[in-house]
Amino acid sequence: MVTMVGMTNRGRWEGHPELLRERSRLGVVRAADLEEAGIHSSTIYDRCLPGGPWQILLPGIILRHNGKPTQDQRATGALLYTGPDAMLTGVEACRRHGLSPDELPDDMGIHVLNPHEIKVRSVDYLTVERTRRAPTPIVRNKLLLSPLVRATTDAVRGLRSVDPIQKLLIEAIQRGRCAPEALLAELDIGTTRGTAIPRRLLKEWANIRSIAEARAKALSHRLPVPPSHWNVPLHSQAGHYVGCPDAWWDDIGLAWEIDSFEFHFYREGYARTLTRNNRYAAAGITVVQTVPSRLGTDPAGVLAELKAAYAVAASRVRPDVRLGAA
Secondary structure (H helix, E strand, O other), X not given: OOOHHHHHHHHHHHHOOHXXXXXXXXXXXXXXXXXXXXXXXXXXXXXXXXXXXXXXXXXXXXXXXXXXXXXXXHHHHHHHHHXXXXXXXXXXXXXXXXXXXXXXXXXXXXXXXXXXXXXXXXXXXXXXXXXXXOOOOEEEOOEEXXXXXXXXXXXXXXXXXXXXXXXXHHHHHHOOOOOHHHHXXXXXXXXXXXXXXXXXXXXXXXXXXXXXXXXXXXXXXXXXXXXXXXXXXEEEOOOOEEEOOOEEXXXXXXXXXXXXXXOOOOHHHHHHHHHHHHHHHHHOOEEEEEOHHHHHHOHHHHHHHHHHHHHHHHOOOOXXXXXXXX
C-alpha cells in the first residue's frame, strides 16, 4: 500500500527531473542525495534491479542509466563514494594529467587517496589508499587529482615488471616534465613497497639524455643487428677525436646519435651538433640522427631509418677509425 507521503514524494521528483540533474554529475549520484530529492530507498534500489533504468555503480552510488559506465562516470562515482577529501591518483590521475594512454598500463581500475582517519574500504574497481601524506590536489574537469609526481609514483608501485614501469616513468619525465630527482624523492618518503625497480631506473637516469638512451637501447633489440657498442669514443688512426656516438656498429662504421635539442634548443648546443656531424662526415662515418620523442611516437620509422643506414654503411669500405682513447 502506497502512503500519501510516498505519493507526494514520487510526484515531486518525477514531475521535476531537474531535481535529479541538480544532484547528479554525469548521471552519477549518491543514493542519500536521491532520498533527499524525495525518492524512497526502496524505489531507488528497485530501479537498479536487472532490467531497470538505473544501476548500482558502487555501494550507495547510483548511475542513472543501465549501460556501460564511462571512465569519467567511474571516476566520479569513486570520489563520491570515498568522500569530499578524496583524490584520484595512480594511472587514472596520470591519464588526466595528459600522459599518453599508449605509455600507460592497461586498465588498473581507479586508485584513490583518502585521509588516514577516514575508513572507507576498497570495492569492485576501486582501490582506496589511506594516507597520512595527502598532497594538495589539482582540479581537472571538476575532479580532484593528486599532483603528477605523486600520481606517477603511486602508479609504478602497483606494477611488477620493468617495461611498463620504464614506459610510465619516461612519459612522466619527458611529457609531464617531472624531474627524476623529484620522483625519486617521492619514492623515498613513501612506502617502500613496490619501489625497487623504479628506484633503480631513476638512479640510472641522471638527465633527459640518459632516459632517451634507455629507450633507444630497448628499441635497438628489435633490429636484425643491434649496435656493438654504446657511448664509446672514436678517434682517427692519427689520434684525432671524431666523436662519441650514443650507439655504434663497429664492423661497418655506423653511428646513431639521440639528439636532445628538442629539450634544450640553444644556439650553442646546435652549433656543437653541426661541428660533430662535420667530423663524422670528414671521417666517412654514416650517422643517423633521432630526436628523443620519435623513439616513442614513431619507433617503426626510426627502425626503418636504422635498417636503411645499416645497408648503406655495409655496402662501402669501413671508415678508418678506431675505438677508445687517443
